[in-house]
Amino acid sequence: MNTNFYEQVYEIARLIPKGRVTSYGAIAKSLGAAKSSRMVGYAMRYAGTAHPKVPAHRVVNSSGLLTGKFHFETPEMMEELLAGEGVEVKDDKVVNFKNVFWNPLEEITE
DNA sequence: CGTTTGACTAACA
């Protein structure tokens, strides 16, 4: 299969379980491209155009901050989506980030 | 094909 960089990012993003979040850097590391953390976010930018669509709202920065909320249809949608999945969001940040953090490396295990 | 960009991270002040 064509393991495009974007496709890999999307694939992992879809693996994020409900009620859990992860960081861009974590995804980048799972791809073996820890340096390309920005590329992960860059790819997420096209998440809405990707098929199938990816739960970009489950991806936050290393601080658990909803950095990409403004890229959604509405900045508030990201919080709503997370809240709807059981992830509490306070001041644009994920509450108990470490607690809800999901490590893709544990799921990939390849 | 060259330049700009960017939903990041880490390091430093």
Added chain:
DNA sequence: GTGTTAGCCAAAC
């Protein structure tokens, strides 16, 4: 804890 700077790299324009 907050602000700024630098490094990073692949895609978009």
